[in-house]
């Protein structure tokens with residue numbers, strides 16, 4: 353997977369009422385629309401070699417989720433490119449795809465079909481997914497009755513059973529309890545053994561250091577540092593203590 357000079361800018365409409373009528377009236381009066389631009393990703397480039405896990409860290413608003421959404425294909429780049437070989441599976445997309453009025457069982461089918469599997473393939477994997485999520489009878493209950501931890505357990509179970517070429521895992525994972533986290537970590541290690549490529553976003557630096565081959569630190573949309581997990585996490589921790597002025601941009 354390769355990301356080159358990626359820029360993502362959100363356009364936020366600051367009108368109190370963003371209606372078509374307002375827009376037309378403004379257009380007729382030749383007034384400017386009241387937009388604010390948020391440059392969430394600013395010229396980020398990096399490669400993730402096949403079979404490697406790259407961890408993404410950074411303070412709130414650094415651009416981590418935006419980057420993940422772009423890799424998952426949910427958000428188009430404003431400029432630059434994202435090149436991906438194969439199938440991407442993501443908790444983000446699955447979480448979005450789930451319909452909380454439907455049961456867990458029905459959502460497994462929905463998620464599987466959305467990930468490109470056939471009905472027969474999902475049926476074949478169903479028992480394994482249900483076992484992994486460990487929801488018991490809840491699997492036949494509407495998902496609106498799930499706790500957020502149960503929701504993310506099912507989303508994770510579906511995502512990791514799709515045999516993705518690239519797996520994106522974000523903070524959602526931390527919603528599971530300790531027992532589930534152990535199982536999730538073991539599953540991720542197994543996936544990596546099968547040469548899967550992974551992007552892992554987390555504020556839990558311990559998890560990031562354990563699983564990642566390389567870590568990327570983002571700050572205000574820019575790539576600050578990239579490399580050995582321990583070195584990058586240490587630099588980030590130092591920055592959290594000292595503040596903004598300690599950042600020296602790296603030429604990468």
Ligand SMILES: Nc1ncnc2c1ncn2[C@@H]1O[C@H](COP(=O)(O)OP(=O)(O)OP(=O)(O)O)[C@@H](O)[C@H]1O
Nearest residue numbers: 362364390392410411412413414415416417418419
């Ligand atoms: N839908 C949106 N519309 C406008 N601005 C957005 C939108 N989503 C995110 N942003 C802005 O983009 C920037 C990056 O946000 P993003 O959610 O990617 O950060 P993050 O690193 O995932 O943060 P956190 O650790 O808090 O989850 C922030 O300034 C945020 O306010």
